[in-house]
Amino acid sequence: DQQVKQNSPSLSVQEGRISILNCDYTNSMFDYFLWYKKYPAEGPTFLISISSIKDKNEDGRFTVFLNKSAKHLSLHIVPSQPGDSAVYFCAASEEGAQKLVFGQGTRLTINP
Amino acid sequence: DTAVSQTPKYLVTQMGNDKSIKCEQNLGHDTMYWYKQDSKKFLKIMFSYNNKELIINETVPNRFSPKSPDKAHLNLHINSLELGDSAVYFCASSQGAGQPHEQYFGPGTRLTVT
Numbered sequence: 001d002q003q004v005k006q007n008s009p010s011l012s013v014q015e016g017r018i019s020i021l022n023c024d025y026t027n028s029m030f031d032y033f034l035w036y037k038k039y040p041a042e043g044p045t046f047l048i049s050i051s052s053i054k055d056k057n058e059d060g061r062f063t064v065f066l067n068k069s070a071k072h073l074s075l076h077i078v079p080s081q082p083g084d085s086a087v088y089f090c091a092a093s094e095e096g097a098q099k100l101v102f103g104q105g106t107r108l109t110i111n112p
Numbered sequence: 113d114t115a116v117s118q119t120p121k122y123l124v125t126q127m128g129n130d131k132s133i134k135c136e137q138n139l140g141h142d143t144m145y146w147y148k149q150d151s152k153k154f155l156k157i158m159f160s161y162n163n164k165e166l167i168i169n170e171t172v173p174n175r176f177s178p179k180s181p182d183k184a185h186l187n188l189h190i191n192s193l194e195l196g197d198s199a200v201y202f203c204a205s206s207q208g209a210g211q212p213h214e215q216y217f218g219p220g221t222r223l224t225v226t
Binding site for chain 1: 116143145147152153154155156157160162167168170202204214215216217218219220
């Protein structure tokens, strides 16, 4: 039973355009959400996060949106750059649960 | 200056063997984790230690035994390896047991069991 799902295994975007990566979750007890970025042969690296008390968090070119009623979050990257090509993982945690639950990742390819 | 390191990076072994993967973090974090990334690419937590104490054990076969000699190290020993153990294993660390957010990951160990 996957509590965090990323239904698009891959996404291809033109350089300079907006990349939108989506994530859905089923556990209403999740109160913190994160996005990680992973390059081949490396571990995931933290990118951006959002608490359930917010609906938007922005950091430079990266913005995460949270829609609690739909149990949906998205990561927007604008403008997209070739170095953004990587696998992006969505993750979530419950307060006090001391663990992250990850989605299966979306491979983003930025085309020049 | 590597924050979370794992050795070895690649491990190829035969069924039935016993192997260990080592993890070290130099971030001064209190909590360390082991994750398994299976063929479907999901990252699933296996174990978590806080200050050398086990705090999470997620339905993992008891052939897997984590050991934390100090809070900077968390090793994973696997007995009687099976084909299904083939995966990439990631070690991670974070500051604070109640705050699993913003975990820092090692580069992963690709285990292949033949």
